[in-house]
Amino acid sequence: MNTIFQINYKILDFFRKTDTLKLYKKIVESQYASRDELRASQLNAFKNLLTHAYENVPYYSSLFKKISFHPEDFKSMDDLKKLPTTSKDIVRNNFNDIKAAGFESYKPRITQTGGTTGKPFLTYRDKLSHSYMWANIFRAWNAGGFEPGDRFINFAGGSLLPNTNLFKRNIYNFLQNAVLITSYHLNDERLKNISYTVTKSGAEYIFGYSSSIYLLSQYCKSNSISLKGYIKAVITTSDMLYHKQREVIEEVFGAKVFDLYGCPEGGIFSFECSEHNGYHVNQESALVEVTDSGQNGLGKIISTPLFNYAFPLIRYETGDVGSYSSKQCGCGRHLDRIEELGGRIRDFIVLRDGRYIHGAFFNHLNVLYNAEWIKQYQIVQTDVDNLTIKISKLEEPAEEALDLIKNEIHKGLLPDLKINFDLGGVEYTGGGKFRLIISNVSNKWQ
Ligand SMILES: [Zn+2]
Incomplete structure (x- = not known):
């Protein structure tokens, strides 16, 4: 040096x-x-x-x-x-x-x-x-x-x-x-x-x-x-x-x-x-x-x-x-x-405009990451237009909580991406591993 x-x-x-x-x-x-x-x-x-x-x-x-x-x-x-x-x-x-x-x-x-x-x-x-x-x-x-x-x-x-x-x-x-x-x-x-x-x-x-x-x-x-x-x-x-x-x-x-x-x-x-x-x-x-x-x-x-x-x-x-x-x-x-x-494992979310979004994006989204009512969350991309956010909750969310999350994701990603919520809890793989991001959208990189 x-x-x-x-x-x-x-x-x-x-x-x-x-x-x-x-x-x-x-x-x-x-x-x-x-x-x-x-x-x-x-x-x-x-x-x-x-x-x-x-x-x-x-x-x-x-x-x-x-x-x-x-x-x-x-x-x-x-x-x-x-x-x-x-x-x-x-x-x-x-x-x-x-x-x-x-x-x-x-x-x-x-x-x-x-x-x-x-x-x-x-x-x-x-x-x-x-x-x-x-x-x-x-x-x-x-x-x-x-x-x-x-x-x-x-x-x-x-x-x-x-x-x-x-x-x-x-x-x-x-x-x-x-x-x-x-x-x-x-x-x-x-x-x-x-x-x-x-x-x-x-x-x-x-x-x-x-x-x-x-x-x-x-x-x-x-x-x-x-x-x-x-x-x-x-x-x-x-x-x-x-x-x-x-x-x-x-x-x-x-x-x-x-x-x-x-x-x-x-x-x-x-x-x-x-x-x-x-x-x-x-x-x-x-x-x-x-x-x-x-x-x-x-x-x-x-x-x-x-x-x-x-x-x-x-x-x-x-x-x-x-x-x-x-x-x-x-x-x-x-x-x-x-x-x-x-x-x-950390997958990418694939957007319709060709962008690939790293999982870390969701780790820095405060409305999700720091929300007190959320025990754990998981992002599932079912197809290129739909994102489901699975949430294990600690308590019932306030009325505006889901809209706040939706707005922040729209701002960061795409305004017409459809965001769905599933408050029934997150999923684990057969081997007991948790995946923060699960994307079912195949992309040209894989
Ligand atoms: Zn060595």
Whole structure:
């Protein structure tokens, strides 16, 4: 990293109130530490967190007492099964009791995640945890060749953008040498412009939603536009990346895809290395486990962020499935891997005017996302003119509530799109997975 960007990233840390640069330098080294060293420090950090939770966090304190568990009883990772997991419902129902004593002293910030549940899910992340998040993201990019300071395109929707005002966002982009492209409302004309930006921006890396980058690649492929020779690596995240999509992206960009699997509230920021055989887990700052594995080796991904002292989540159920491996990787890193990732699906809504709407659009629609009467929602596109919003409700909606939602969707999408409501509840797949967006409209990209 050159001196100018060392300074820029220090300024960024100052604005963001983080210590990212310091931690980044630390973890690009520690990923090559021996397996025993990594395990030992992980175990130590986990034990410290247990002691903290026992002494300072009302929810865990009473839980541990109820099950007659004392942090001193925790000797090795085999003892993990003595501890119950923490589900999203537990977090919602015990929200204030998960805040640690002296909560404010950890400089916590509220974080909102969504995507798979159709309802905002709130947690807090303290300063150290927030710093680790950014350090882990940069390390993941670094595995694809990126060095902080290298010019990159951030092709993202709301959840990947800094949750801040436009002025600050512009400063962040400038300091990071980033070109921002929003992934909302992608139609052929926008995709054409974006492909132009890729060739003219001087960016060496592109980072964004897998589904959006795939859409861009498909557009380029169909229109014989080559993006070869501009981008050194394509870094994808947020959606499940399918093999076929990876092939198309790599063909169009003439560059390798490095996929990331993250669960921010669970502290997971796992990444592909040059071997592309799974996702190296950030063991320095999270304890990731896979439990209840089925015959195919896939089980529930459970994670404990090790440094979120303001709002500890011990054995948090991420809602994702995968398989776990401690086998040595050819790249030389000793971090364990999530070998196979089972599921996270986000489809696109297809509009009559040719636009493809990313699922994230609905996660940023406040009338739906933050409505107090809605427990969970799901968008089903039955045909190109009809959208059904399935809702599991907590109470009866006010008279104008449905119209408000309808108006907002019409404003954002198409005024003549027919919006239907089904207040009979959301649906799960046979395998028990929830899909926020279900589109029955076939489109040329699939
Ligand atoms: Zn590796």
